[in-house]
Amino acid sequence: MTYQRNISRYISRIAISLLLLMGQQTVFAQGFLKLERDSVPLFRGFAVSADLVGAAQMMLGDYGQYEGALRLNLHDQYFPIVEVGYGKASHENDAVTHITYRTKAPYFRVGVDVNIMKKKHTGNRIFAGVRYAYTNYKVDISEPATQDPVWQWDAATDVKGLRLYQHWAEVLFGIDAKVAGPLHLGWSVRYRMRMSHNDNQIGQAWYVPGYGLQDTGNLGATFNVSIDI
Known part of the structure; x- marks a missing residue:
């Protein structure tokens, strides 16, 4: 009886496994057929864009950046x-x-955005994305002489050409809207996380190219003008 019971148990497990496998194959086949029925090609071109926020910061304040981007379009989704x-x-x-x-x-970022809209081929996009970023930069820092609180002598700072670097990651959410023809306008909000950095003897750098001010939190934003090609 025990032997027959074990055989029945094994047969039941095999039957359930086969049913699950057949179900997975059916889902896969349906998905494959759905992709085949979609006449939109995988490669949909590319776009060039420029960020206006960093340029405005450069013109109106004492820091900022000029930034452009090249973005590929894969099936209007990636x-x-x-x-x-x-x-x-x-x-x-x-x-x-x-x-x-x-x-x-200079600095650079690489990453990918994913269009999360249900209707992906309208030209308008709501996207989430990730970035890896890096910069290698030099700083000049000077500070007038101030009295040391312990030794009571005047101490000044004068650093020239100090070499620093920073790796960081960003996660973002944004909107890209079609205005007319190939012209798009969009914005993104980004959360930045420092991964690896070298501030040398100066402590935390005041401004990092591409990252922004260090003491204003981890949030950043862009406003982009882009052209689909």
Whole structure:
């Protein structure tokens, strides 16, 4: 009886496994047929874009960046992207610390955006994405002489060409809207996380090209003008 019971148990397990496998194959076949019926090709072109937020910061303040991007369009759903920019800061005579800070350097980000709209082929997109970013930059820092609280002598800071670097990651959410023809306008909100960095002896850098100000939180934003090609 025990032997027959074990055989029955094994047969039942095999039958259930076969049913599950057949169900998975049916789902796969349905998905495959659905993809075949979709006449939209995989490669849908690419787009070039420019960020207006960083440019406005550069013109109106003492830091900012010029940034452009190249983005591929795969089936109106996946958008691999490369963002390249040039960040610059010239911050003089801070009212609190009296520190002068200067830097300028290129940076880049690579990542992918995913269109999460149900109707993906309308030209309008709601997307979520990720980025990996890196910059290698030099800073000049000077601070007028101040009295050391312990040794009571005057101490000044004068650093020239200090080499620093930073790796960071970003997760983002954004909208890309078709305006007319190939012209699109869009924005994104980004959460940035430092992964690896070298601030050397200066402590935390005031501004990092491509990342932004270090002491204003981890959020950033872009406003993009793009053209589909």
